[in-house]
Amino acid sequence: MANENMYGPLQRLLDNPDITEVMVNGPKNIFVEFNGTKVLTDVSFENEAEVMALVNKLYASRGKRVGADIPYADVCLEDGTRINVIIPPVSRLGVTVTFRKFSKHIQSIDDLIRLDTINKPALDFLITCIKNRINMIISGGTGAGKTTILQLLAHYFDPHDRVITIEDAAELRLSNANVVSLETKPPEPDGSGGVTLRDLIRNALRMTPDRLIIGEVRSDEAIDMIQAMATGHSGTLGILHGNSPAEILSRLETMILMSGVTLPLLDIRKLIATTIHLIVHCERLPNGARKVTRISMIEGIQAEKVFLTDVFDYRFTKKGPDGKDIYGLTQLVPLMSISSGRG
Numbered sequence: 001m002a003n004e005n006m007y008g009p010l011q012r013l014l015d016n017p018d019i020t021e022v023m024v025n026g027p028k029n030i031f032v033e034f035n036g037t038k039v040l041t042d043v044s045f046e047n048e049a050e051v052m053a054l055v056n057k058l059y060a061s062r063g064k065r066v067g068a069d070i071p072y073a074d075v076c077l078e079d080g081t082r083i084n085v086i087i088p089p090v091s092r093l094g095v096t097v098t099f100r101k102f103s104k105h106i107q108s109i110d111d112l113i114r115l116d117t118i119n120k121p122a123l124d125f126l127i128t129c130i131k132n133r134i135n136m137i138i139s140g141g142t143g144a145g146k147t148t149i150l151q152l153l154a155h156y157f158d159p160h161d162r163v164i165t166i167e168d169a170a171e172l173r174l175s176n177a178n179v180v181s182l183e184t185k186p187p188e189p190d191g192s193g194g195v196t197l198r199d200l201i202r203n204a205l206r207m208t209p210d211r212l213i214i215g216e217v218r219s220d221e222a223i224d225m226i227q228a229m230a231t232g233h234s235g236t237l238g239i240l241h242g243n244s245p246a247e248i249l250s251r252l253e254t255m256i257l258m259s260g261v262t263l264p265l266l267d268i269r270k271l272i273a274t275t276i277h278l279i280v281h282c283e284r285l286p287n288g289a290r291k292v293t294r295i296s297m298i299e300g301i302q303a304e305k306v307f308l309t310d311v312f313d314y315r316f317t318k319k320g321p322d323g324k325d326i327y328g329l330t331q332l333v334p335l336m337s338i339s340s341g342r343g
Helices: 008-015 048-060 109-114 120-131 146-156 197-204 222-230 245-258 265-275
Strands: 019-025 030-034 037-040 072-076 082-086 096-100 136-140 162-167 178-183 211-214 237-241 278-284 290-302 305-319 325-331
Touching: 008 019, 008 030, 008 048, 048 072, 048 082, 048 096, 109 120, 109 146, 120 146, 120 290, 120 305, 120 325, 136 146, 136 245, 146 211, 146 237, 146 278, 162 197, 178 197, 197 211, 197 222, 211 222, 222 245, 222 265, 237 245, 245 265, 245 278, 245 290, 245 305, 265 290, 265 305, 290 325
Parallel strands: 136 237, 136 278, 162 178, 162 211, 211 237
Antiparallel strands: 019 030, 019 096, 030 037, 072 082, 082 096, 278 290, 290 305, 305 325
């Protein structure tokens, strides 16, 4: 890393390529995730003030802060390290910080196949969808690899595309030439000056984007994303937390209702079905491996519900030489031709 003392006592943990996360539960209890298992380390801070000093230094470097009025916040550093902090009295343990390291094992699309995150037929299908400007949601739990998948698929955008990324904490590192990265801003202590995801999506539409990427949709900004897709911004990509493509559809309905729209539920479902084309679901397995476990096409409305067809699914394929079950991403239906933008 550029600054050998940037992270204080945590430096050697964050420098270790086999450690994927560092969790500070107060000054004396520091855990790491190693090969999918969380273990206590012998690293510690002198006191809580030392932890808070590190937090303030890291957050100030990105123009963010935490305090009594903003007791928790996310930030992403230049090297890709993602940090979440939550402070007392919200955190009863003391200052609690979670560092999620950017994986240096995945630098290209070929690494996804080498690590068995996805197989080649499924990857080729997703690349075709990207090139044909299919509106796509990438879903999964925390640490499932959603951002990594999105970032690598972005390599297949048209090189002339103007790309606008919209995030709470600017994590995406795109190599495309014409990229504008937008990041939310918390309000000042007097309550003024805050900038939300909804504000940024609405502003982005005035910036002549060819591609919109919403780093995480979690609330009423879902309606702005859907409306962007519905008004000619094809090839939009969004990230949502969820346990399955079907759950993602339910969450989208709820988030759109949270925006205060007065549409009937069936009309909301029709809007979702006609704007979002594909859901790519990622999971982190108990051993820490990250997998694309399902790719589902949204086919339309059936019996007043959004109808999904699983194109690929992660399932049992055969018995291994040792008698253990082997699972893999399996193609379930013939790959249909995909028209540009699909309407």
